[in-house]
Amino acid sequence: MAVDVTAEGTDKLFTYLVPRSLAGRLTPGQWVRVPFGGRRLVGLYVGPAERPPEGVALKEIAGLLPDIPPIPAPLVQLARWTADRYLSTFPAALRLLLPTEARRQEVRTLTITNYRLNVDDVEALVSELRRRAPRQAELLAYMARVGGEAERAQVLADLGESIAGPIRVALEKGWLTAGRVARRRDPFADEHVEPAPPPVLTPEQEQALASIRQELIAPPAFRQPVLVHGVTGSGKTELYLRAIALVREMGKNAICLVPEISLTPQMIQRFRARFGGDVAVLHSALSAGERFDEWQRIRRGEVSIVVGARSAVFAPFENVGLIIIDEEHEQSYKQEAPPPAYHAREVAAERARLEGALLVLGSATPALESFHLAQTGVYRLVSLGHRIDNRPLPPVTLVDMREELRAGNRSIFSRALVEALDQTLSAREQAILFLNRRGYNTFIMCRSCGEAIQCVHCAVALTYHLGDDHLACHYCGYTAPVPLVCPSCGSDKIRHLGAGTERVEQELQRLYPHVRVARMDVDTTRRKGAHAAILKRFADHEVDVLVGTQMITKGLDFPGVTLVGVVLADTSLNLPDFRAAERTFQLVTQVAGRAGRGDRPGRVIVQTYQPDHAALQAAAEHDYHRFFAEEIRFRQELDYPPFAHMIHLVISGEDEAAVAATAQNVHRVLAEGGFGGQILGPAPAPLAKLRGKYRYHLVLKGPDVRAMAAEVKACFAAARGKWRASRSVSLSVDVDPVSIL
Numbered sequence: 001m002a003v004d005v006t007a008e009g010t011d012k013l014f015t016y017l018v019p020r021s022l023a024g025r026l027t028p029g030q031w032v033r034v035p036f037g038g039r040r041l042v043g044l045y046v047g048p049a050e051r052p053p054e055g056v057a058l059k060e061i062a063g064l065l066p067d068i069p070p071i072p073a074p075l076v077q078l079a080r081w082t083a084d085r086y087l088s089t090f091p092a093a094l095r096l097l098l099p100t101e102a103r104r105q106e107v108r109t110l111t112i113t114n115y116r117l118n119v120d121d122v123e124a125l126v127s128e129l130r131r132r133a134p135r136q137a138e139l140l141a142y143m144a145r146v147g148g149e150a151e152r153a154q155v156l157a158d159l160g161e162s163i164a165g166p167i168r169v170a171l172e173k174g175w176l177t178a179g180r181v182a183r184r185r186d187p188f189a190d191e192h193v194e195p196a197p198p199p200v201l202t203p204e205q206e207q208a209l210a211s212i213r214q215e216l217i218a219p220p221a222f223r224q225p226v227l228v229h230g231v232t233g234s235g236k237t238e239l240y241l242r243a244i245a246l247v248r249e250m251g252k253n254a255i256c257l258v259p260e261i262s263l264t265p266q267m268i269q270r271f272r273a274r275f276g277g278d279v280a281v282l283h284s285a286l287s288a289g290e291r292f293d294e295w296q297r298i299r300r301g302e303v304s305i306v307v308g309a310r311s312a313v314f315a316p317f318e319n320v321g322l323i324i325i326d327e328e329h330e331q332s333y334k335q336e337a338p339p340p341a342y343h344a345r346e347v348a349a350e351r352a353r354l355e356g357a358l359l360v361l362g363s364a365t366p367a368l369e370s371f372h373l374a375q376t377g378v379y380r381l382v383s384l385g386h387r388i389d390n391r392p393l394p395p396v397t398l399v400d401m402r403e404e405l406r407a408g409n410r411s412i413f414s415r416a417l418v419e420a421l422d423q424t425l426s427a428r429e430q431a432i433l434f435l436n437r438r439g440y441n442t443f444i445m446c447r448s449c450g451e452a453i454q455c456v457h458c459a460v461a462l463t464y465h466l467g468d469d470h471l472a473c474h475y476c477g478y479t480a481p482v483p484l485v486c487p488s489c490g491s492d493k494i495r496h497l498g499a500g501t502e503r504v505e506q507e508l509q510r511l512y513p514h515v516r517v518a519r520m521d522v523d524t525t526r527r528k529g530a531h532a533a534i535l536k537r538f539a540d541h542e543v544d545v546l547v548g549t550q551m552i553t554k555g556l557d558f559p560g561v562t563l564v565g566v567v568l569a570d571t572s573l574n575l576p577d578f579r580a581a582e583r584t585f586q587l588v589t590q591v592a593g594r595a596g597r598g599d600r601p602g603r604v605i606v607q608t609y610q611p612d613h614a615a616l617q618a619a620a621e622h623d624y625h626r627f628f629a630e631e632i633r634f635r636q637e638l639d640y641p642p643f644a645h646m647i648h649l650v651i652s653g654e655d656e657a658a659v660a661a662t663a664q665n666v667h668r669v670l671a672e673g674g675f676g677g678q679i680l681g682p683a684p685a686p687l688a689k690l691r692g693k694y695r696y697h698l699v700l701k702g703p704d705v706r707a708m709a710a711e712v713k714a715c716f717a718a719a720r721g722k723w724r725a726s727r728s729v730s731l732s733v734d735v736d737p738v739s740i741l
Ligand SMILES: Nc1ncnc2c1ncn2[C@@H]1O[C@H](COP(=O)(O)OP(=O)(O)OP(=O)(O)O)[C@@H](O)[C@H]1O
Pocket: 199, 200, 201, 202, 205, 230, 231, 232, 233, 234, 235, 236, 237, 238, 239, 364, 388, 554, 555, 556, 557, 593
C-alpha cells in the first residue's frame, strides 16, 4: 500500500501490487515510484493493505527510490497511532512526518533549486520593466535586495506562488540562472557561541539526575516516565542538558520540546554552548529552506539532539533514547489545525513507548493531568523545591482593585504598583508588566443601550488599537474605523473600556516620561526577528520596563528583573472554560517566577477584582500542592479531565438553521449509533459566531478515549454522510481539547 503524500487534497491510501523483484525488500517508510493516472508519482510505502479493494485491477509498484533515505518505520507507526487517537485520516497524520519543504523538494524534484541574478544594471532593467511587467520588476528588485541569490522556495514564500510565471520568463531571458544549492543554510552562521563548562549541580539537581539515570538504564518494560516538578528558577534546563549528555554517552538521540515562544536565542545558546554543532533546531521562525536543512541533518544522523517546538516530536531520528518536554503544561503543545489535532505530550508518550525511550516532563506548574499521573504512580515524580543558590521565591501581593476604586483611584495602576515601580526604577532595576490582552481598549460600549461594538463576522467585541487608530477583531483580523455613534441605537455616548498592553505602555510612559519602555505582543513581533530584538534590548538593559502578553511569561531568565506586575489577573479567570482556574494559576505563577532570579530579591504585585479566588491565593503562596488539591476535587465532582476524556465536536456554517439542524443530526447519529459515553449538547458554542460562521457544539465524555474515538468513527461511518443538513456545513473534531470555546 502506498500513498502520495504530496497531494494535499487526497486523504486516501492507494493499494498497489508488490512485483516479484521487490518481494521481501519493502519496509514501511520507504519511498517508491508508482503509476498514477497515466503519470509516475513518488509515494510512501506504509505497509500491507488490510483489505485489498475488490473489483479493481491493481497496478504494480514501479520501483524503489534508493537515493532518498526512508522515513524510520516507527514514525510510520506513530502516524497511524496519531490518526486513530485524534480521529484524522492516516495521510493527514503522515504529513506530520515531512516538513512542507521536504514534500515539495524531495518528493517532486529531489533537489533544492537556487536562483542567481545575472543582470549588470538591475536598476535600469527594473525601471524599464516596472510599467510593462510589474511582477517581473518586483522579482528582479527582490533578487537584488537579497544579495543576488535566493532559493526558489524562499522566493515563492516571499513573493507568492504566482511569481512562478515571472521566474520562468526571467530564466528564458537569462536574467536569472538556476542551480543547485551545495551548502547548508546554517541559521546560526553569524553567531559565535562560546563553549560553556557545565556548572556544579545542586544536591537537588544531583538527586533528580540520579532518578533520570535510573530510568534510562532500566529495561524498557519497567521504565517509568519522569515528571520534574521544579519551581521557577530551580535549574530545570540544566537538568535537561545533563540528561541529554547521558543519553548521548549511551549512543542514543534526544528530542527536547520547548514552547515555540520560549525557543529564544537565549535558550538555543544554552544548548549550543554545551553541545556545539550537535544540535538541530526546528521552529517556525526558520525559513522553509533552513527548516528543510535542519530536518535533513537530523535524518542523516549528523546531529544527535533536536530542540524544537511541538512538531519536533516527529523529528526523523532513529534510535531515540530520550524525549524531554519543557513547560509541559503549555497549551501550545496542542495542535489546533489542520487535523490531526494532536497533543505533543501524548504523541511523545506513545513515541517513547514505541521506541523504548524515556519521557521526561518538566514544569513549575504541571498540567493537572500530569500531576495526577504522578500521584497515581504512573509517572515518577522528581521535585526541585528550591531556586539555584537558595534564592527566595518572590513574595506576591494581591491587590484588590475594588478597594482602589473606593479610594478614588481610577487608574489602571494601583497605588501599591506605582510605589513599587517608583522604587524599582529609582534603584535602576528592571520590571515586567503582564496583561493578557493586546490593543488599547478591550472593548467599546454604548452607554445608552449597553451594547459592546462587535465584529461583523464574529460574536466577539472589537478591540481599539491606538497605534493605527482603528478597531480590530482578534479572531478574524477584521478592522473598522471607530464609529462616532452607536451602530445599534445611534447614541453618541460611546465609552472606551478595559485596558490592553498598548494602554499599559502609554500610561506608564505618561507616569514616567524618561523610563525606557518596550512592548511585546503579537502586534509588535510580527516582523521576523522582532521578538529576539526586544528581548536583547531588555537583556542589555536598554529597556527598563517590558510590557507584554503571555509571550513574556515563560522561560525568560533576566537577573536584573526585581519587579513583576500583573495588571489584571481576571482576564483568564472569567473564561467559560473548565480550565480557566488552572490557566490563571499557571500564568500568574510563571510570570511571578521571572522576578528575583539574580542577586537582588524580587517581588510581585497581582491586581485583581477577585482577590479571594482560590487559584490566585495559591499562586500568591507559590503553592502548587494546595492548588492541585482543590482543583482536582472540582474536576472529580464534575467528571472533568483527568477523570474523563472529552471529544469536542464543532459544527459550523454560514446558515444558522442548517448548522443547528446538523448539530441535532450529529446528536442522533451518536445516540442511535450506540456511542457509549455521555453526550452534552448540542448548544451554541461560547464563541457562537466566528469569521462569519455560526458555531454549535457537542461535548462527548467518557473514561476511555480510544474506545470513544473508535465509536465516534463507527457511528459516522454507519451514517454515510446523511447527517449533514447542507453541504456548506462543516464538522471539526477535537479529541482531548485544551479549550471548549
Ligand atoms: N547548578 C547550577 N549552578 C549554578 N547556576 C545554575 C545551576 N543550574 C542552573 N543554574 C542557573 O540558574 C538559572 C536558572 O536556571 P534555569 O533557567 O535552568 O531554571 P528553570 O527551572 O528552567 O527556570 P524556569 O522554569 O523559571 O524557566 C540559570 O541562569 C542557570 O544558568
